[in-house]
Amino acid sequence: QKEVEQNSGPLSVPEGAIASLNCTYSDRGSQSFFWYRQYSGKSPELIMFIYSNGDKEDGRFTAQLNKASQYVSLLIRDSQPSDSATYLCAVKDGNNRLAFGKGNQVVVIP
Amino acid sequence: NAGVTQTPKFQVLKTGQSMTLQCAQDMNHNSMYWYRQDPGMGLRLIYYSASEGTTDKGEVPNGYNVSRLNKREFSLRLESAAPSQTSVYFCASSEGTIQETQYFGPGTRLLVL
Numbered sequence: 001q002k003e004v005e006q007n008s009g010p011l012s013v014p015e016g017a018i019a020s021l022n023c024t025y026s027d028r029g030s031q032s033f034f035w036y037r038q039y040s041g042k043s044p045e046l047i048m049f050i051y052s053n054g055d056k057e058d059g060r061f062t063a064q065l066n067k068a069s070q071y072v073s074l075l076i077r078d079s080q081p082s083d084s085a086t087y088l089c090a091v092k093d094g095n096n097r098l099a100f101g102k103g104n105q106v107v108v109i110p
Numbered sequence: 111n112a113g114v115t116q117t118p119k120f121q122v123l124k125t126g127q128s129m130t131l132q133c134a135q136d137m138n139h140n141s142m143y144w145y146r147q148d149p150g151m152g153l154r155l156i157y158y159s160a161s162e163g164t165t166d167k168g169e170v171p172n173g174y175n176v177s178r179l180n181k182r183e184f185s186l187r188l189e190s191a192a193p194s195q196t197s198v199y200f201c202a203s204s205e206g207t208i209q210e211t212q213y214f215g216p217g218t219r220l221l222v223l
Contacts, residue, residue, distance in 0.1 A: 034211060043200055043214040044153070088153065096141060096160065096204070097168065098212060102152035 010105035023089030032092035114215035133201030140206035142184035
């Protein structure tokens, strides 16, 4: 069973601070990595994807991938109350199937 | 452009009843997926269809059947509902290549009594 592990939460951060989320995966052959955001009662929506080692920035979000250590992380800079949500890490296998972590709840405190 | 649509939004069933969850996408995607999401368990893949005419089991297929009716539509059937199938069900679609994303429908909330 391929596993995707996320830190237990929730993570509370003050407005304007950096939220840091981590995810580890077991399948060393995984090639594609995704971060989804899910608001309560809504469906997941993609916020970032990363395929290569290193950092990828998109606005206030930065994804970091380290394939050797098998982890992927997400940084949210200048956190806003609208960032309060559950963040799901997902890893795609060779059959194009996504394995999801259980998610990290982020609460941004005004 | 509606993206991925699901019907119904909510459903209450009694144990042993059957029902079909419908999913359709208008993005001309090749691949479609059914997930269930339970508290503390994350999203788990039930079945997927890599392309029209093919279906494969995911992580938790027991108690479910699927039909890829055409390229647009992918249905999930519960033949004899059980309380353990109380969950939120999401359909998703993707182009079907390794380096691209899945787009999710709004979900169906199912309660089995």
